[in-house]
Each structure stands twice: as structure tokens, then as C-alpha cells.
Amino acid sequence: MRDMFGPVNSLPGAVTIPRTQWDEMDRLARSVTHGYETGGIVLGSTSAEQFDVTVLGPPGPSATHRPAAFLRDLRTAQALAAEAWEQDRSEWIGEWHTHPRSGLAPSPTDLATYHRHLDDPELRFERFLSVIARPTSDKLLVACWSVSPTTLIRLPVTIYDDPSARSVKRTAPSPDPDLTRATGTYPLSPHS
Template identity: 45%
Template sequence: MAGRLPAYPWLPHLRGTVTAGPPIRQVHLTPAAHAVIGRECRRSEDGDETGGILLGHVHDAVAEIRVAGDPGPGAVRQPDFFLRDLGHAQQLAHDAFTRDGSIWIGEWHTHLAAAPVPSERDLATYARLLADPELGFEAIVSIIAVANPQWDRPAAYAWTCFGNQAAAVPLALSTDDHCMTAPEELR
């Protein structure tokens, strides 16, 4: 995982005027979530994006990602687009909530040729999710993985999307007892 922030730490153009700082200031991945993202990133070797949902908890401005979903069997994967299998994601969310109360807090995906920042399409998706009152999102976590230089060693960057903006936030690997800085690469 990348411990650094990308060159574009603020994207203040989701929907309108800029507001205060992000409600999520750090993203921690459990080893299990880290392993899924690392394994699933290798799917992008075929030239198509991949990704999944992020499930966990937000407490004291820290998003703890306990479950990172895979794309699911009905996912749409293209060179510049990814759409998760909704039924598969819903089942993952149900199972995680039953197990430990984890809820949907974001999404992760790969970028093949683009920078590790949310694309205009990504930002539009996050804006729609944030605007949906039934979902009740205050912020959405986005993790974007890129080849580094190949998919056997991808690098990942975390973003929090909130109000009308997106901000890069530190991404770290956590254990049950504590958080430690994540390595630059997913292995």
C-alpha cells in the first residue's frame, strides 16, 4: 500500500463550493482486506479494471476497512470502467454486518492508465451516492490501485469524498491491536 499521498491531494469539485476538512482523515486496512485487494488487483493484468466494495467502521475520523470485496461473477470490467456485481456486493455486506457489524463505507478499484486519483466518472458516482438520502453517507472512502510498475506489486491510494470535494488521506495496514504504516505496495 502507498503510505504517501498522491500529487493531487485535494479535488474540490465534486458538486459545488468547498467546505471544511474531511470527516475521515485516515484509512486502515485489516490484513484480510489488504490481501483481497492485492490478490484482486492481479485481475487487471488482462487489461480491464477491477474492484469491489469496502466494508467496515468509521470511528474518530478513521475508517477501518475490515472487508474488501471482490468484483463478483456478474461484474462489468472494461479498460476504463468497472461496475461491481450488485447482488454479490449486497451478500458480502449482509455477511459482514452479521459477523461484526461492518457497514458499506466505500469502494476500491484499479486504474489502468489514469493517475491514482478519482476520475470524473468516479467523482460523479461518489456525488450521486453522497446525495442519496436513503444511503445516509457523510463521506465515502475510495481506494484506487495502480500497477507499480506491474500488477504483481500494485500501489494503492486512499481518498475520502465528502460534501462537495475529495481529499487524499493516509492509507495504513492495521492489526487488531494497533495501526502501522503500510508498505508502498500491495503484495
Template identity: 30%
Template sequence: MQYKTMMTEGGTLVILPTTLINELEKQKQLNPRDMESGGIIIGKRRSSNMEVVAITTPQLKDKRSRCRFDRKEFGHATILGQYWNQSNGEDNYLGEWHTHPEDFPTPSPTDLSTWKAMSSEHGIPLLAVIIGRVKNYYTIVSRSQFYRLKEIA
């Protein structure tokens, strides 16, 4: 399997299989009428590093529009539970992803406050990803701080 490796300035590593990146990029909002898409990121934590194993895609009760994706627990929690069981608790919730109808996406004020709230609620760093039309945005959110991830390999 091929991977993309990303790192924060502080040295935290995130490993993402390219097959999953392709799956995320299939949700790009290339069409003017495409709605935002999103889901959760599932994977393993090894100290502060993360290895992404799976993602979920929009589920029945999520609220979607051109510039908004409001994820509900329904569906995503079930899929997470399946991964958790199959891996004896090694695969767990890592964070959130969604698309933006922008070439080079930047988080909206709502994104920033939602991620901060989720990170404090879970008490652990989260991986947050925005899929843009040209580039993607990757960051780790920890205690209200953002640590941008840069691709290294």
C-alpha cells in the same frame, strides 16, 4: 494483525489490515488484457474514523472491461449483509474500490461524479480507493469534497 494507517490533512484516520491491501493488490491490472476489478469496502466507523474489515471482489453481474468497472448490487449486498449480521450492525458499508490500468492512478471524471453521488445518497463520508500498478489512490469523499489520505504508518 498488521495494519496500514492513513490520515487526511484534517486528521481523519483510516486503518487497513495489510492482508486486505495484499488482497486488493492481487487484482492489479499488470497484464495488457486484465480487466478492471472492484468491489465494496466494509468496516467500522468510529466518529469520522474508519477501520476496514473486509472487501468484496467482482461478482457475477458486475460489468467489467479494460477501462471500466460498473458495480451492481448483486452479490456485494449479500456479503455486506453477512458482515452486518455477524457484527450486530457494527460492520457496515464504507465505500468503493476498483483497479486502473495506470501506474499512478487518478480518478476519472466518472469516478469523481459516481463517488460524489454515492456520498450524497448515503449522506455519509465514503472511502474511495483505486488500485494502480505501482501506487494506490486513497481518498475520503464527503459532501462533494475530496480529502486525500496519506500513509502515516
């Protein structure tokens, strides 16, 4: 298991998300009732610490939704990934899911899942994007995290309306009272 210890240095990089995908994530996050989690695959591209999202996928019809757990429908994710690859060479860069009853930081279960992906040599991930959302009555709170084998970095988000203009609207990470440190780099201890 890996634990957060505290901020080390300032935030590099960012995450860009098209407005249409942001709005769809908001709709999907609000569609699951009883405080259950939902989510899906994140497709796009990466460069340095930048994550450019093209698709925030739906959970799919065979997804598992629980109060403190979510498992996306693998067939739906695979079909979306194949379609996105053919369309614009987008690749699997991460996962998004809701935390309707907890903070916007990855849980120990989330981190264990991400590190299984990072440790899998066939997947060849250097880092993994975690997008965690919580709908409120008037807005969607979101935190984006770059996860590597040794660090957890909270990144700012840019939402854009036109694919040719990726910096139309810049938003800082959503404030979250459940996080003691809103942004920064968090070293991770070796997992057991």
C-alpha cells in the same frame, strides 16, 4: 461535475486495512488482464475522518470490467454486506477499484458516482471512501480518498496484521507521478 482546485490544509484522519484484505485486493487487482478495471465494495466503520476497513470485497461473477470503467456485481456486494453486518456490524463505507492505465486520483466518472451516493438521502452518507489501486511489477500502489459533498481528501493508510493492533505498520500514501499534489484537501466545485 466537480473539479480539484488545490490543497487547502493538512491531512486529518487515516484508513486502516487488515493485511489479509490488502493482500486480497492485490491479488484481485492483478487477476484482471488487458488493462481492464476491477474492484468491489468496501465494508467497515467510520469515526471522525477515520475509516476502519474490514472487507475489501471481490467484483463478483456478474461484474463489468472495461479499460476505463468498472461496475461491481450488486448481488455479491449485498451478500457480503449482509454477512459483515451479522458478523461485526460492518457497514458499506466505500468502493475500491483499479486504475491500470491512469493515476490514483478519482476520475470525473468516479466522482460523479460517489456524489450520487452522497446525494441519495436513503444511503445517509456524510462521506464516502474511495480506494484506488494500480498494480505494478513489484507492488500495489494505492491512494485512499475521503469524498464529501464539498471536499476530496487523500488519507494515509495503515495496514495491520493483528485485528487487536491496528497500528502495526504505517504507510504513507503511495507516490504517484500522475498526481501533482500527493496529499491534502481538495475543495470541489458544485456539481452540475
